[in-house]
Amino acid sequence: MSRVSFTMPEFPEPTAIDEARSWTATYDSYDQRHDVSYHQVTIHEAGHDVGQIMVEVSMFPAGDDWRTAEFLSYMRKEIHEVAVEGTSNTEYRGYYGRPGSASRRQGDHR
Numbered sequence: 763m764s765r766v767s768f769t770m771p772e773f774p775e776p777t778a779i780d781e782a783r784s785w786t787a788t789y790d791s792y793d794q795r796h797d798v799s800y801h802q803v804t805i806h807e808a809g810h811d812v813g814q815i816m817v818e819v820s821m822f823p824a825g826d827d828w829r830t831a832e833f834l835s836y837m838r839k840e841i842h843e844v845a846v847e848g849t850s851n852t853e854y855r856g857y858y859g860r861p862g863s864a865s866r867r868q869g870d871h872r
Contacts, residue, residue, distance in 0.1 A: 770799055771834055776806055783807045785845035790856040797821045800856055803845050817844045818852035
């Protein structure tokens with residue numbers, strides 16, 4: 763399978779953390795050297811964005827095919843576990859962690 767033809771999943775629909783909080787995730791990047799992807803996760807509470815964290819997901823469990831339903835389920839589970847904790851599982855900050863980015867200027871709470 764050619765990985766070029768694959769579009770990394772995003773999770774635009776809120777996923778419940780508890781009665782008041784939920785998360786959504788957008789794809790940030792893929793690190794081929796370490797075989798991990800990064801998603802920017804936004805935490806929502808009572809309909810408001812209350813913070814963002816970067817989540818690293820190992821791509822190893824997918825093998826050569828990232829398109830399976832099982833892998834999508836695995837990716838959602840991995841992101842969910844980090845979102846529940848509310849703390850990033852990586853030091854990488856992606857685009858949003860760069861000095862002067864819109865996220866920082868708007869008071870990102872990382």
